[in-house]
Amino acid sequence: MKYLCLICAETVLEQMTEAAAEKHLEEYVEFTQAIKESGHYLGCNRLLPPSAAITLRVRNGKVTTTDGPFAETKEQLGGYYLIEARDLNEAIQVASRIPGAKHGCVEVRPVAEDEQTLKALGFADASR
């Protein structure tokens, strides 16, 4: 199964001291390397802070935009890993090693892999 691990924290990289940010990124180098070797890795990205975000809606064909993320919370989405795991327990084991879990929290979400979704998203051959 595929799981998306959403990393949320109160402090994002941009708000850290240079030394702290460097150390934090080193931990990510190590973790990413480890899950690539173990075969769990499918993809990942770090996101710029929510201050760089814009939220848009289309209503009656008209686009309206507001600044910032769609939900203002203390914890900010800072990045994600897409992983492959046998089941939720394995996903939890992998996600618990994400460095950000020590400072903030990680939401583990199963990826929808029903036929209808796969077809709609152009993964019709099922084996992505």
Place this chain on the structure above:
Amino acid sequence: MKTNQQQPKSSPLSENAVREAVNALYRSDSRHIFATLIRLLGDFDLAEEALHEAFRIALEQWPRDGVPANPKAWLVSTGRFKAVDGIRRRARLDVLEDADALADPSSEDTEVWDDEGVEDDRLRLIFTCCHPALSPDAQVALTLREVCGLATEEIARAFLTPAATLAQRIVRTKAKIRDAGIPYQVPAYAELPDRLEPVLRVIYLVFNEGYSASSGPLLTRHDLSEEAIRLGKLLVELLPEPEAQGLLALMLLQESRRAARSSPNGELILLDDQDRGLWNREQIAEGTALVERALLSRRFGPYALQAAIAAVHANAIDAAATDWAQIAALYEMLMRTDSSPVIELNHAVAVAMRDGPAAGLDLVDDILGRGDLADYHLAHAARADLCRRLGRTAEARAAYEQALGLTRQEPERRFLERRLRELQG
């Protein structure tokens, strides 16, 4: 599947005798067979259907062919065969792969029921129902439904929830197990402390719901407590961890006082005033032995410590003989492992018994001063009691009234009202 003709069997029995045997088997082993079917079929609903099919066929065939040598193995393989057959038929126009995988020829009937793996199935079921990805409400509902085999209506009644709400909760929970990929698995030893915790919490919650209904006219709902003790025994049998033993001991020791803790007309009777002759000695002995075993392991935690406290009470000949020094010491250990304001309150009461009401009142006032238990009726009731013993009647009365305003439980209300009247008289 092997045909029945090839199986060794006992001589044909009367239909009634077979029916009785099947019913007995259903009562004693159906949840166990169900747990194994979930592993084999990978789905709660398929397994439930297969279980009922298997018992239905047994009722049909056993009177004619005799009871098979290993009835549980027969029921498991019959249930599995029926389920796979059903999947095949439904999938005829579809893909056949899934059904073929289920009917893996390498897993012969004999392997379906080897005792060791099968014991694990019940443990798998418990850990799946109490998976931390499920909400506490969902864990309780699913455990009672799937592990204990209670009907949805029974659970709804016990928890004063509409049956439709509960049924929906169970359906959603099963969907989450499927969608999130919660495996049917006993956790690895390293994860055990973390994963055992919700299991113990669910069992204790069920027990407490039965021991002291959170609202309503009845003080106890016996069936739930019994169910929780049965679950606790199963867990200790399958996984003799010190905290599981501690929890079972705690439940047995609390349950031992059931007959003594309310009067025939439903009035609450405090520990001090209980007729100790009504305490269940067998449960006390069993609970005490379990606590001792748990404490000897030196890996005990909050459940074993609470059980140890209950054991000190249970083994005192009368209230005056209670070893309050030991109880206060056990509460101090408990506060180091698992501190909560309620535990602090109980510690304060024990200190009051050991060193006098003034010492206890200081501690209670500290806790209330922090605002932690401001809405907890027992904190005000404890304060009232200590003030009463110190002769501070006006303060006692005010605290009883505060407690009265906070409790939702009828017997407790009547108890507090009685205490208030005594103060006025």
